[in-house]
Amino acid sequence: MTQLTEVIHQDGDVIDVPLNKLKKSPRNARRTPHAAADIEALAASIAVKGVLQAPVVEPETDEGGTPTGFYLVTIGEGRRLALVLRAKRKQIRKTEPVRCVVDLANDPHEISLDENVTRFRMHPADEFEAFREQSERRGLGAEEIGARFGVSAQVVKQRLRLGAVSPKLMERYRAGDLTLDQMMAYAVSEDHARQEQVLEQLGTDRPPYLIRRTMTETKVAATDRRAVLVGAEAYGEAGGTILRDLFTEDGGGWLEDVGLLDRLAAEKLAGIAEGVRAAEGWKWAEAHIDFPRALGLARVYPHPVERPEEETARMTALSEEYDALVSEWDAVEELPPEVEARFAEIDAALDAFGDGTAYDPEEIARGGVFVILGQDGVARIERGLVRPEDVPAPEPEPETEPGGEVRADGEGEDAGPEAEEPEEDSGAPLSERLVLDLTAHRTLALRNALAGNATVALSAVVHALALSALYPAYERPTCLEIKGVSAYLDGHAPGIDDTHAGRSVAERHAAWASRVPKDADELWAFVQGLPVTELLDLLAHCASLTVNAVRAPFDRRPGAWAHADRLAEAVDLDMSGYWTPTVASYLGRVTKARIGEAVREAVSEEAAERIGGMKKPDMASEAEALLAGKGWLPGLLRKPVPVPAEADVQAEAPSLAEEAA
Numbered sequence: 001m002t003q004l005t006e007v008i009h010q011d012g013d014v015i016d017v018p019l020n021k022l023k024k025s026p027r028n029a030r031r032t033p034h035a036a037a038d039i040e041a042l043a044a045s046i047a048v049k050g051v052l053q054a055p056v057v058e059p060e061t062d063e064g065g066t067p068t069g070f071y072l073v074t075i076g077e078g079r080r081l082a083l084v085l086r087a088k089r090k091q092i093r094k095t096e097p098v099r100c101v102v103d104l105a106n107d108p109h110e111i112s113l114d115e116n117v118t119r120f121r122m123h124p125a126d127e128f129e130a131f132r133e134q135s136e137r138r139g140l141g142a143e144e145i146g147a148r149f150g151v152s153a154q155v156v157k158q159r160l161r162l163g164a165v166s167p168k169l170m171e172r173y174r175a176g177d178l179t180l181d182q183m184m185a186y187a188v189s190e191d192h193a194r195q196e197q198v199l200e201q202l203g204t205d206r207p208p209y210l211i212r213r214t215m216t217e218t219k220v221a222a223t224d225r226r227a228v229l230v231g232a233e234a235y236g237e238a239g240g241t242i243l244r245d246l247f248t249e250d251g252g253g254w255l256e257d258v259g260l261l262d263r264l265a266a267e268k269l270a271g272i273a274e275g276v277r278a279a280e281g282w283k284w285a286e287a288h289i290d291f292p293r294a295l296g297l298a299r300v301y302p303h304p305v306e307r308p309e310e311e312t313a314r315m316t317a318l319s320e321e322y323d324a325l326v327s328e329w330d331a332v333e334e335l336p337p338e339v340e341a342r343f344a345e346i347d348a349a350l351d352a353f354g355d356g357t358a359y360d361p362e363e364i365a366r367g368g369v370f371v372i373l374g375q376d377g378v379a380r381i382e383r384g385l386v387r388p389e390d391v392p393a394p395e396p397e398p399e400t401e402p403g404g405e406v407r408a409d410g411e412g413e414d415a416g417p418e419a420e421e422p423e424e425d426s427g428a429p430l431s432e433r434l435v436l437d438l439t440a441h442r443t444l445a446l447r448n449a450l451a452g453n454a455t456v457a458l459s460a461v462v463h464a465l466a467l468s469a470l471y472p473a474y475e476r477p478t479c480l481e482i483k484g485v486s487a488y489l490d491g492h493a494p495g496i497d498d499t500h501a502g503r504s505v506a507e508r509h510a511a512w513a514s515r516v517p518k519d520a521d522e523l524w525a526f527v528q529g530l531p532v533t534e535l536l537d538l539l540a541h542c543a544s545l546t547v548n549a550v551r552a553p554f555d556r557r558p559g560a561w562a563h564a565d566r567l568a569e570a571v572d573l574d575m576s577g578y579w580t581p582t583v584a585s586y587l588g589r590v591t592k593a594r595i596g597e598a599v600r601e602a603v604s605e606e607a608a609e610r611i612g613g614m615k616k617p618d619m620a621s622e623a624e625a626l627l628a629g630k631g632w633l634p635g636l637l638r639k640p641v642p643v644p645a646e647a648d649v650q651a652e653a654p655s656l657a658e659e660a661a
Contacts, residue, residue, distance in 0.1 A: 009059060011104040016097040017071050019087060022080050023060065025072035029113040034078050041150025042082040047091065048148045055079050056115075057100045058108060071100065074108040075115045124162075125174050131156060132163030158184075158246045166192035169199060177204045185211035188245050188254075210618050212245070219243060219254035226265040226289075227255050228377025238264055265289070265373065272379050273371040281361075282383070283390070284368035291372050291382070291497065293488065298386040298472040300367060301513030302357035315353055322346045357514045359384060366390040375498035391472065446479075462535055463527045465542035470513050471520045487548040501578050508541055551636075565640035575637040581627050586634060587620040594634075595623050602632035 009015070055076025060068045073080050086092050103111065122130075134140050140148075142156040149156075165173075165187050172178045178186075185208040186195045198214050220227055222242070227235070232242060235255060243254040255261050269287030277285035307315075325343060329335055335343070359367070363384065370382040430438075450457050460480055467476040468484035489496050496502050517526050530538065549564035581587055587595055592612070596619075600608035603626050611622045 009102045009104065011102065013102040014054065015100055015102060017057065017100050018095040019080075019083050019092070019098050020094045021070050022055070022057065022098060022100075023070050023072050024077055024080070025058070025074045025108055025112070027072075027108040027112065028074065028077055029109055030077065030116060034081060039078065039081050039085055042078055043085045044147060044150030046079070046082055047086065051079055051083070051098065053079070054099045054101050056103045056111065058103060072108070073100075074103060074112050076100075123174060124180060125170050128159050128163035128165075129170075130163075131159040135160055154246070161187045161190070161246050164190055166195045168192075168196055172199070172204065179208075181208045182206075182211055184208065186215065188212055188215050189243055207614075207618055207622075209621055213621075216243065216254045218258075219256050220258050220261055222253035222255065224255075225373055225375055225377040226261050229268060229373055229379065230261060230264045235261060235264060240264075269371050269373060269379060272381075273369060276369050276371065276381055276383075280369075280383075281364050282369050283364070283366055284387075285371065286368065287371045289373045290494070291370065291490070293490070296388045298388075298391050300359065300363045300384040300386060301470075301510060302359050302384070303514055303518050304356055305358045307353075307356060311353065315350065318346050318349055322350075355514075360518065366392075375495050386472075443479075458535065458539070459524075459527050462539045462542065463524055465546075466512075466516065466523060466527065466538060467520060469509070469542045469545050470516055471523075477521055484542055484546045485548075486545040487550060489550070492550060492552075499578065505544070509545075512538060512541055569640050572639075574639065575633050576631040579633070579637060581632055581634070582624050583620045587623050587627075588617070592616050592619055595619050598632055598634070599623050599626055602627050602630040 053076070056074045057071040058074055060070040060072050062068055080098075083092065083096065083098060087094050087096065131145065134145050135142075142153040142160065146153045146156045162183055165183060169178060169183065169186055173180075173183050182204075186198070189195065194215065198211060202211060202214060222232065232253070232255075236242065238260060240255060240257045240260045243256055245253060266287065266289075269289075273285035273287040276282065322343070325339065325346075329339055363386075367384050367386045367390070370385060372380045372382060374380045450460065460478075461482060464478045464480040464482040465484045467478055468482075469486070497506070517523055527535065527538070547564075547567070549561065549567075551561060579585065581598065587598070595616075596608045596612050599611065607626055611619050611626075614622065
């Protein structure tokens with residue numbers, strides 16, 4: 001072997017050059033710097049296996065042609081950089097000898113170009129299977145393999161999963177019939193029979209998301225509300241298996257044992273229900289995935305309770321301390337730790353006092369609780385439900401009327417000139433016919449008087465609507481024949497109660513229900529005592545519950561539909577803040593033409609044409625991604641176009657058939 005001390009080298013000599021005597025050749029064809037990750041991977045490989053291919057060098061000379069003692073790396077600059085990196089990390093010496101090959105016959109720039117152009121990377125399928133062999137034959141784990149090749153354990157796991165795909169699919173991949181993205185979709189499961197079945201079912205030209213969806217169609221996604229409630233750890237401890245997607249950022253995953261998941265979800269909800277019942281004393285508690293309807297349940301709400309003086313004083317002191325701290329530290333961007341901790345203590349102490357409302361013990365004794373699974377996977381507790389058999393019987397109507405007891409019709413009336421004059425009795429009841437006559441006059445007079453007093457009329461209307469909205473049907477003491485009816489919407493749109501609008505309405509309703517008196521007979525005084533602004537707020541809430549703009553095929557109401565448009569215009573309703581187009585909400589339930597129209601309007605003509613040739617399920621899924629964040633709305637949800645006042649609104653209201661066309 002030729003030593004470094006020799007000045008003259010022959011072409012093809014193999015020499016050992018100290019690392020600090022190697023330089024990058026100015027005639028190296030690669031101008032773009034190596035990626036840091038590539039150098040890291042190469043350094044890891046060299047640390048385990050050494051430099052497998054010697055760099056090619058030429059002696060550096062000065063302007064006069066005299067050797068400088070340095071060598072220019074024509075081929076192998078990446079290897080030089082990896083060695084320099086190891087030297088910086090004190091893993092090798094700066095003078096570590098590096099075996100090199102001297103090339104004096106070829107043009108340095110040409111061979112550098114040749115090295116980078118004529119290299120042939122192995123087929124990814126061969127790479128995947130080679131990684132699998134490292135794992136199976138040599139027993140190396142993902143972390144160890146990653147360390148030996150300078151890649152992360154996650155990358156190794158992905159390659160091992162791809163290497164475990166069915167041999168039949170691997171051959172199709174080698175032949176170019178399947179893409180890498182498709183292989184990644186098939187690799188979501190290690191079941192070869194299922195992979196081959198889906199390939200036969202879908203063919204070789206289907207998009208990855210459809211393959212992945214088909215591979216997992218009998219499983220439950222990890223984002224399903226039942227899976228969120230139970231948790232992956234509890235599901236695994238119960239013997240359930242999770243199918244992980246190694247090729248998505250969040251890891252994805254599908255729970256394979258649906259029956260086990262349903263049982264665990266039901267048991268957890270039931271446990272929460274029993275815990276609430278035992279802790280709060282309710283008569284019964286039931287767990288349900290969705291809120292059960294058509295059970296004829298009444299509902300009661302908590303009401304304000306009087307706090308002890310000591311508790312009130314403590315709350316006042318904490319609130320004052322909180323306000324003082326805010327005033328003192330308002331201008332400071334970053335609070336001292338002790339001040340921030342005190343804020344947290346005060347918040348916790350105030351929260352512990354509760355909202356000052358409670359259910360009556362009698363209501364708890366006859367009422368119950370539903371524990372419902374929300375769409376976000378969090379258990380929702382619905383308190384104060386009363387079964388029909390537990391509803392207290394209404395008190396019997398008094399037998400006396402303002403004019404005395406009512407007696408049988410005709411009794412006491414003028415029976416004609418021959419009738420015998422009855423004995424006078426000042427306490428004798430009035431006849432039914434006379435009571436009807438007198439109260440009819442009083443009713444008409446009340447109508448006339450109420451029409452002349454707008455303030456009282458407003459209170460009377462709010463009182464009647466509030467009775468309908470906030471009290472059971474058997475407790476509605478009002479002489480106004482105004483009845484608010486609230487249409488059930490969850491049957492038309494499952495899960496609607498868990499939407500932004502649904503939660504807002506429920507919170508507003510619960511707030512008012514806790515404010516009004518428990519006894520319906522006391523509501524009139526409560527309503528009359530409200531400031532005008534709060535009276536109008538209560539009116540708005542009660543009126544809002546009666547809105548029904550649903551277009552049911554069995555209930556054609558063109559006038560009501562047109563009025564819904566005018567009402568939406570008056571409140572400036574923008575449905576883009578309440579609804580988004582997804583496969584479930586719209587795109588999977590309309591024709592391809594409507595899907596294309598939506599994409600064309602919200603995105604572009606080009607995008608609509610690009611997805612137009614897909615099959616409907618694929619097209620709907622692609623459209624969902626394209627429409628995300630665009631605020632696109634179908635015609636039924638868009639802001640209505642104002643119509644002239646003299647227009648026939650009923651004639652202009654589109655029919656349900658026209659909308660569905």
